[in-house]
Amino acid sequence: MEFIWILFAFGLGLSAKVITLPPSIGYLAAGFILHFLGYEASDTLRNLADLGITLMLFMIGLKLNIKDLVKTEVWLGSLSHSFVWIAVTFAFIKLLVIFSIPYFSELSYFSAAIIAFALSFSSTVCVVKLMEENGEMKTRHGKLAIGILVIQDIVAVLFLVAATGKAPSIYAIALVGFFFIKPWLNKLVDQVGHGELIPLTGFFIALGSYELFELVNIKGDLGALLAGMYLASHSKASEITKSLLSFKDLFLIGFFLSIGFAALPTWSMLGMAAIIFLLVPFKFVLFFTLFNWLKIRSRTSFLTSLSLSNFSEFGLIVAAISVQSGWLSNEWLVILSLSVTISFICTNIAYKYAHTFFTDNKEYLNKFERKDRLEEDVFVQPCDAPIVVVGMGRVGMGAYRALEAQKPSQAWGLDADKGKINWLSSNGMQAYFGDAEDINFWENIRLDKIQLVLLAVPSVKDCYNITAQLQAANYQGKIAAIARFDDERIALEEYGIDKVFNFYSEAGVGFAEESAALIKT
Incomplete structure (x- = not known):
């Protein structure tokens, strides 16, 4: 049965x-x-x-x-x-x-x-x-x-x-x-x-x-x-x-x-x-x-x-x-x-x-929509740094720290969880509250200042939605994303994302490169 x-x-x-x-x-x-x-x-x-x-x-x-x-x-x-x-x-x-x-x-x-x-x-x-x-x-x-x-x-x-x-x-x-x-x-x-x-x-x-x-x-x-x-x-x-x-x-x-x-x-x-x-x-x-x-x-x-x-x-x-x-x-x-x-x-x-x-x-x-909004729904205008990391989870924070080490003060994080943003800010990270799937958010910031958007979000649907909002807002810079499987990677690249990293294989490459550096003479 x-x-x-x-x-x-x-x-x-x-x-x-x-x-x-x-x-x-x-x-x-x-x-x-x-x-x-x-x-x-x-x-x-x-x-x-x-x-x-x-x-x-x-x-x-x-x-x-x-x-x-x-x-x-x-x-x-x-x-x-x-x-x-x-x-x-x-x-x-x-x-x-x-x-x-x-x-x-x-x-x-x-x-x-x-x-x-x-x-x-x-x-x-x-x-x-x-x-x-x-x-x-x-x-x-x-x-x-x-x-x-x-x-x-x-x-x-x-x-x-x-x-x-x-x-x-x-x-x-x-x-x-x-x-x-x-x-x-x-x-x-x-x-x-x-x-x-x-x-x-x-x-x-x-x-x-x-x-x-x-x-x-x-x-x-x-x-x-x-x-x-x-x-x-x-x-x-x-x-x-x-x-x-x-x-x-x-x-x-x-x-x-x-x-x-x-x-x-x-x-x-x-x-x-x-x-x-x-x-x-x-x-x-x-x-x-x-x-x-x-x-x-x-x-x-x-x-x-x-x-x-x-x-x-x-x-x-x-x-x-x-x-x-x-x-x-x-x-x-x-x-x-x-x-x-x-x-x-x-x-x-x-x-x-x-x-x-x-x-x-x-x-x-x-x-x-009423003209007066709740305090929680008022977005802070992000800084002019040219690189945006969308999704400040473990992968996003790792990417942010790596960028901060290579290009100090050139990246900022974006996340829809206000509690997480408060924690990140208290720990010295340049992070802002906002929903990347909201076209109003992208239309209210200076997109001409942004050169690269990193989509460190776990859902492929999120990547599609965020890319669509960026395209609708006439964003002219580059977009990179992560995927867990090769079929997802191919689909995202066909959708218009410039570079998609396979989460598992790229992690292995990075691990090998960093480890090999230990024995260089």
Whole structure:
């Protein structure tokens, strides 16, 4: 049975990738096809799906800063959107009741409110996958989207407590004690080294926190998220995240398959799901309007809103609880499953063209931007040094140091992570905050002063996007980039990048040259 899942997931995931769609869309299709062929989800598949979501939330926590959640644009944007969405969606559903639309006509006021609430959430799985695949987890819009999702997850936990009648145990107060043992936990993590114990440490903390929260009647996924945030400041947080990435992606295949196993649809149910999907553009417009009102730049507002324009897997949890409680019929579980699936597919397709669409329509979209901006969205004018290193990770910092040694004060770094920029600046490096995929950034600096741009970013898609923005801004200098594989190197050179270095082979050449210098006479 398990091989059948793997076969269909691989086949349809590969098919989706061949036609330039995310593999997750193929996994969704595989679940529905297997269900149609008579297969059923086993406990193994459900356990894999649950484990994937738990690991994903833990890894989100590892990348989160609590300061990001208390920003006005995050908590106010999330809660305001939820209140307005529920009111408008409730009115939309009741309008369909008046016109006696099938399945809607039988809904009571309470049932309509439950559906509106279930549809108010955006998909954590979908958004995180989008940001990871595009290398945008640490960008301004990536952090904003994740912050909105975390606030939604907190609201989700409160609903589950109210709906299931499971109040937190009196022993839940003991969880506060973990703040006092953080120094000992940090020392424990320090001792695990850099080998096979690193991923095991991640599993231990993620699943351990899950079980602890479940023991005191609090949803375990919240425990995994908070545990990640608890460990985020540790020096090994990034290493743990990278070690868990492949495991998380593998387990999430179970989640996408399980959606297809939720129920078998009929054509009428598919029609109802399509009607519900008509609300997705409103979700985008509402987010976009609120973010602009909160003084966020139009590009950030646009990209964040587009990524959040989908329905959440949490809607299925709400539906399942509502069916068990008699608030909704079984058919609604199928309809909501289809709505979630359709929204996943459309978000993945639309976001693929998001950067290009904004670039082509930025003059119109910028009209909605407020003149006064948040301090975080005001870019500092970079210096006039002719070499720019985009992406100040390990490779970028290595390139910057090498350039500084060869050509002092001729290079500066650029990164979309403001926290990293503050750290680099405090350590004497000439680094600036900015999003290289934002054409407005390049249009607002003196490109005629720049002779060379080094793209030290891990994602090939990022290289494409940044190169496209530079070309659109009429940049006349040279561009260099890194790639992990030869096919990526060839594709980037064909796209117009002047020099692409194979990360692995060039590292070997540099290692050999530096080492050989030790024995020169």
